[in-house]
Amino acid sequence: MKSVTVKNLIDLFKLEVLIGNEHIGRVITRSRAHRPGLEFVGYFDFFPMERVQVLGKKEINYLHKLTEEERNHHIGNIVKYHPPCFVVAANQEGLKYLMKYCEQEGIPLLRTAEPTTEFINKLDMYLIQALAPEMAIHGVCVNVSGIGILLRGKSGIGKSETAHTLIHRGHRLVADDVVTLKKLGPNTLLGTHNESTREFLALRSIGLVNVVRLYGRKAFQEQSRIVLDIELTHWKDQALNNDLELEPKFSDYLDVRIPYIEIQLQPGRDVASLIEAAANNWYLKQQGYSAAEEFMKRLQNE
Structure with a gap:
């Protein structure tokens, strides 16, 4: 099966590594990124855990509004599936709680200045070609x-x-x-x-x-x-x-x-x-x- 690594994404898209630099060799085998919206409210029936998880303004703003207990619960439920990496779009701040869980589970947390939709479009285009038979x-x-x-x-x-x-x-x-x-x-x-x-x-x-x-x-x-x-x-x-x-x-x-x-x-x-x-x-x-x-x-x- 063809694959790319998290490091490939970092180099290609000039991503900032917030946490998990020692784990950037993790492998990505599925094309298309995923925005974990339903998963943050506890619905995991069809969670594509093998995909890159992209957090846009909607997801981060939702997490900011939660209590610490709720936030820890929702984020903890996602990171236990060990997706290849998380990418935060639009240079969003206030991510200490996210960094904590990614560090605990050995998941790279990355950040880009690009708007969410534009970044996902570019990422999907790259992954589809890179992973194509x-x-x-x-x-x-x-x-x-x-x-x-x-x-x-x-x-x-x-x-x-x-x-x-x-x-x-x-x-x-x-x-x-x-x-x-x-x-x-x-x-x-x-x-x-x-x-x-x-x-x-x-x-x-x-x-x-x-x-x-x-x-x-x-x-x-x-x-x-x-x-x-x-x-x-x-x-x-x-x-x-x-x-x-x-x-x-x-x-x-x-x-x-x-x-x-x-x-x-x-x-x-x-x-x-x-x-x-x-x-x-x-x-x-x-x-x-x-x-x-x-x-x-x-x-x-x-």
Whole structure:
């Protein structure tokens, strides 16, 4: 199971450590933060104890209004579940009672100056990506007119050269050679690089090129949601037909289904243009438009 540590959060978000510096190696395995509101009034049936607990103004103001006995009771009930850490937002003060219990239970208590909602949004975004299931595959990832495409095919088939043509036409490289795929949700697959290949494109007969140095910042994108899986294959005689609407095919990565298209290569075929057409056609289908359906309606009307 993937995990991050409390120290990772401290370093990334510049959090102030109020107590528990010796315990910042504690592991976080669940994405999304939790605001313990119901738990402060004694309801623990669905308490996500593995999540980072964020205390905003509402929670702290509520605790401030309680008697010492009530406060000790409510806080004591939560810390005994040993969540990874507590983060107090908006630089709130008067936290000695909270520090006492966190110190007793060995739980880091952190603080940020950011407003509660803004901090939670940033934290959730980071944890979802950092803890997402992932896999690496051989291929190229490009963003064509805002649409993430995975280009696959045998070594030497021309994936990187095709990506270079697309970049020259104003589209963007995400990753070359090794593409890291992350599952962010049941239907969301993210493609990104593996850091070592960031901004690099390997072109046979030329070598490694840095697309940002060659074409500017607009030629590269850190990540993109993958919505099309295109495989480049060698030409097969008599394999292609002229069907108005091809039977849809899909690929499966980390249990996420992605529409699959095979493009056969032959001298003279403008593969980059076909990929642009596939991307634009996918977008139109998302808007509810099908060229084949419109054509059939015209025939019926005639």
